[in-house]
Amino acid sequence: MNGAGALDQVFFYFFAALAVIGIVGVVTRRNVIHSAIFLITALLATAGIFLQLQAEFLFAVQIILYVVGIMVLFIFAIMLVHQDVSLKQLRYSRQKWVAGVLGVILVAEFWFALDKGGSLFHPGAPISGGLQPNTEQVGQALFGGYMLPFEIASVLLLVAMVGAVVMAKRRI
Amino acid sequence: MIPTTHYLYLSLALFTIGIVGVLTRRNVIVMLMSIELILNAVNINLVAFSRAYGAVAGQVFAIFIITDAAAEAAVGLGIILAFFRNRETVLADEMDLLKW
Numbered sequence: 269m270n271g272a273g274a275l276d277q278v279f280f281y282f283f284a285a286l287a288v289i290g291i292v293g294v295v296t297r298r299n300v301i302h303s304a305i306f307l308i309t310a311l312l313a314t315a316g317i318f319l320q321l322q323a324e325f326l327f328a329v330q331i332i333l334y335v336v337g338i339m340v341l342f343i344f345a346i347m348l349v350h351q352d353v354s355l356k357q358l359r360y361s362r363q364k365w366v367a368g369v370l371g372v373i374l375v376a377e378f379w380f381a382l383d384k385g386g387s388l389f390h391p392g393a394p395i396s397g398g399l400q401p402n403t404e405q406v407g408q409a410l411f412g413g414y415m416l417p418f419e420i421a422s423v424l425l426l427v428a429m430v431g432a433v434v435m436a437k438r439r440i
Numbered sequence: 441m442i443p444t445t446h447y448l449y450l451s452l453a454l455f456t457i458g459i460v461g462v463l464t465r466r467n468v469i470v471m472l473m474s475i476e477l478i479l480n481a482v483n484i485n486l487v488a489f490s491r492a493y494g495a496v497a498g499q500v501f502a503i504f505i506i507t508d509a510a511a512e513a514a515v516g517l518g519i520i521l522a523f524f525r526n527r528e529t530v531l532a533d534e535m536d537l538l539k540w
Binding site (some may be wrong): 292334362 | 445453454456457463465466467471477480488500511512513530537
């Protein structure tokens, strides 16, 4: 049990570091394609964290939908937009210092809240086995108590699809 | 066992860097990517709480958030393509005309 716990920690901190490196890369790279590659790294690291949290279904959804689906969309959009101009221009807008200060304030605020109230979030030890079998439980919740939100989500996807087609069309 | 607060700290880091990315970058595509990362940070929170409380609802809502992210990416990139076709730019501070 002790060895398994240590492995758990190694996994978590490895994927957490990878996610933070990935997102810093997204924000700082000049080339948008490099940002997209770093975004893929961060999303895959998040998928690893989902796996470490024993949410296997969400792990698969994250990889299939985010890393494959949404990133292909992003890379298509990047390739359709001319890169060579934006490479020579400034990366950051003029309010970057204001944004940096706001970010520091946000971190301080949340850090204080987590430091003071973090114990409230943790009523007891987490259940040891996780929510197993994961896919069946998620499926039963989706098609049981959350049937209406599920259907609304499908309508939302339909609307988004129509909207994307209308937006990207040359002449309506 | 990793305490739940560690997941929250990770999520805080991702969220804040995403916010700073949205506020500072000029390229709208990178801003959209940062928004995806903000949604991702929320998902980490939801799944961590789902694990801590042993309730499956957190994972269900994470799925809904992923769905929203997909819809947002599709519509957002469509708008960016339409804008680029008209104005030849993807920089946020040059998008200052309502009509041209």
